[in-house]
Amino acid sequence: MKPGDRLPTEKQLSEMFGVSRTPVREALSVLEASGLTVSKQGGGSIVQATSLTNLMEQTQFEFVDTEEVLNLLETRIILESEAARLAAERGTAEDKAVIKEKLDEIRSSQNNNLVGDKEDIAFHNAIVQAAHNPILLHSVENIATLYEKAIRFSLKKNMGISEKRAQVLSEHERIYTAIRLGNGEQARDEMYKHLNNARKKFKHSFDQALNS
Template sequence: MKIERKKVSMQVFDRIKEYIHEEKMKPGDRLPTEKQLSEMFGVSRTPVREALSVLEASGLTVSKQGGGSIVQATSLTNLIEETQFEFVDSEEVLNLLETRIILETEAARLAAERGTAEDKERIKEKLEDLRASQNDNRVGYKEDIAFHNAIVQATYNPILVHSVESVTTLYDKAIRFSLKKNMGISEKRAQVLSEHERIYTAIRLGNGSQAKEEMYQHLNNACKKFKQSFDQALNS
């Protein structure tokens, strides 16, 4: 049952999914421990820990006090397929965020300069939705994406809109891990909301250069926080 060294964490992730299917595990069932999985697959505990952390971030499992992971009460078949898409190397996510910086900093500038009053009102509405999600202690990733997409739509550049849409699905799933890790940290949530507010204010005032700078600062901070969250998850 041992696996190859290439992409060990990904292979462990796949094997755990296979194990859940083969054992016909139900919500509430407990997965083998890190040590047991490590012995089952013939790997160290590090890739096992990484695979388990992604399963938990995806909502498929939940950690229990005293150790171990419990299968969550959810649509297991659909979620197992979806988690495959979420399991990405941290470097790949950082590359994706770098691409978003390139595209969205310019999008913020154009939205400030080209956006109509209706466009700016729509961006404000998405900002209010994001604020409400934080007040309700929801993760808010859908509201986060909607805010950014409203800005891109206000550029009136169909090529830019298409370029951002082409990576939005990847981006959507990639940031869930980071946002869920930050969900209960009030300072981080307040900081993210403040960053969005500053972006909106610059756009509302028609200040393209300031909107571009605020978007850069926001996405650059997102890169830093994702890396920190990912490193903490691996070392926990």
């Protein structure tokens, strides 16, 4: 169904699925709470467009427009590439030790065959923290929840594919090395490559999931 379409009535849905009206009402309530439908005067529900600006935690990520997610990741590329440069140039020894710790956690998650989305996010957050720019940090935090959903979705697609997981780890290692050496330009370039690759892989994975 497309945005603007009217859902069948409770009675029709009850008959379609062979259930009482109680679970139908519950399901309709979940859809409305998730921002996927809106109730209309006189009864009935209308499908509404789902965007990143009104996405709620309960909403299935697959409902979001692919282009919006790609725009989100593009924004992250812009912010984090510069964050990596600043982390290399401004980061303290303690900052870089934290980044190394988060890198080791990514490696450990792969060794234990875990998705590793939390570890991946922690690594990137440590780099943003090391940039020592409160406005940059706030900007990244504002899109954190949606970004985390995108990372989780993408990394799950790498499960069981050792080559892809090894590539992601290698990209993280190159970012850390550039930051550790204080090479801002290299850190920026490595972060750009890493996130741009993630954006491309996400689009491919998203398209596959929607067409499966």
